[in-house]
Amino acid sequence: MITKHKIRMVAAAAIAIALAGSLAACRGSDNTTSTGKAPSSYTVTVGTDLSSAFSSACCGIPIANGFKTYMDTLNDKGGVNGKTKVNVVSLDDQADVTTGLANFQQALSSNTLGYFLTSASTVLTPIAAQATKAGIATSSIGGYMGGVGVYPYVYNSLPNSASYVSTVTKFAAAQVSSASGSGIDFLAYDSTLVETFQKDMTSKLNSDGWKVGYNQLVPSSATDFSVAAGSMAADHPKVIITDLLEGQLPTFVQQIRSHGVTVPIVNFSSNIDDATVAKINDPNLYLVEFTAPTSDTSNKAIATMQAQAQKAGLTTGDSNAFFVTGYVQAEIVAAALKKCAPDCTRKTFNAAMNTTTVPGNGLMAGNPGFSPTNHVMVKKLIVVKYDSSKQLPVTVSGFGL
């Protein structure tokens, strides 16, 4: 016979089980375990856009290959502390939110310590929310949250608006005797991130006393800039600032120069390939970059990195700045693993990432890495121009590595 007492007991037990379950779910899971001795390998995941069917394939493949090149080289030397190898799992999100989330869930249910280099902000947005809840280090090359990173688990692998504004305006000021009252024009391709850049850049230029004239965003599909070139020519600017895409910059430079405008053009943020700079071959075109020029093999760090890529069979994209970004990020991840070894869990690994910087060593300016108050990996930008005698982009004095 079922008594009221028995019913109360069963109900209480059911409530207790349900509460325990929901509390466990709220805490999140950390499949990594602490054993006290060095495991044979650590696992980290690169979840980015590796599909050529999408435009961000320009960045996904090079960045993943750069990351794997560093880890392959490290593993050849025995791994972290010469003892623990790093297993890199690559997952292709195809710049698609659903695929990205499924990949992230797959990584989360494995023993991976971090989920790195997500390419599109749209993909990172839902992942970042879950990463913070689950307590796993995550990084992006998109402009998620204005590119400043989200504490304590989400890191930004690229420069943010503040870095670009600071370098571009400093460089522009160095091109004129006085910024006050000098004309300056701005032309960039339209994206959510670039809209932020435009707002911040214009605000700083105005506060520095520049007279901002032509100030427009073009669709990323635009192939013709003749009207912009004509309007800018009529403006007589002292400097032109652009953030144009690889396929747009050569046409724009050609069209603005055909109007007889010879002033410095400063392009930032668009990851212009060295081959494109060589093709444009303009003595007054400057590019604000976050890595050393990859075609300069007299730079020992670049030559070593490319030799390692060759050895690892990962040369696709090794002349791309994103390859260097992936490589440097792997260096930071490896340094963080060294800090938390031998007992790396997601929590201790993230704590280590939060306090790890590495020397730029000829690949990047400054000391790239992270701190509890700064989740922007790139600490300093450089300015390069094409040197036709060396047939290479070279750094500009005062804005070098």
Place this chain on the structure above:
Amino acid sequence: MNFAEIPNALVSSIILAGLYVLVGLSWVLLFRATQIMNFATGQFVLLGACLYYSFTVSLHLPFIVSLLFALLIVAAIGASIHRFFIRRMAGNEGFFAPVVLTLGVSTVLSQIVNLSYGAGSLAIALPITQKNFNLSSNIAVTSNDLVTLVVGVVVMFIAQLLIRRSRWGIQMRAAAESTVLASQSGINVDRVFMGGWAGAAVVVAIVGITYGASTIVTPTLADIGIRGLAVAIVGGFDSIVGLIPAALIVALAENLSVVFFGESVRDAAVMIVILIVLAVRPQGLLGTKAVVRV
């Protein structure tokens, strides 16, 4: 708003129309021959430029040899798509199956180009000296602009001549009108369709080479393919002559909207033109109105 920019915008529109008319021609040529809309058009633009790069930069072959080899290979790929994929869909009267197939082809071609050439940029050049021509204080054109315009006019003329006067052109028009009747009257419809695919691919490969030489070859070069769709819709999908006013209208809409409202409205202006044409003349400016017996 800067009214002084209007003459510059008008001249630039003529140059831009020279580019758009060729991309539009590829869409129309194929549609006239096979009634198929090819969403891999942009990938043929990219493929032409990449192959030209291989022959000129990697193999150091002379310009004319490189050009011919690049066009021949692209033509062969175009014809193969019909031979091995589209042909097998014969009897499938649906509109969407071939469209989905061309979308698949675009993905595969992108992947092949990416694996073969990487995701970086390729610099190609034409054997011309770079010069600027200042027509007035604020109107300037470059030698690349003039090449684009001249190539556009010449290819349009040749295409029109081929379709109107050549045996293949007449067969193509017959096959497009009625595949069954054309076939029963002894026309090798399959060969005609393969010619349509090859011709459409060659036209956009020429765009890839001329436009790629004026800028840089990256995977985004393929994006220009979709501009041709706008021109084909405005001109009328079965009218080659209609492409000329259509390309001019699209280019003018783009450039004048920039003069009056700024760069951000460029794409919206093209869409507005398409919407107006579809509302007023659904068959396009010079397209044939379909009459259906009910």
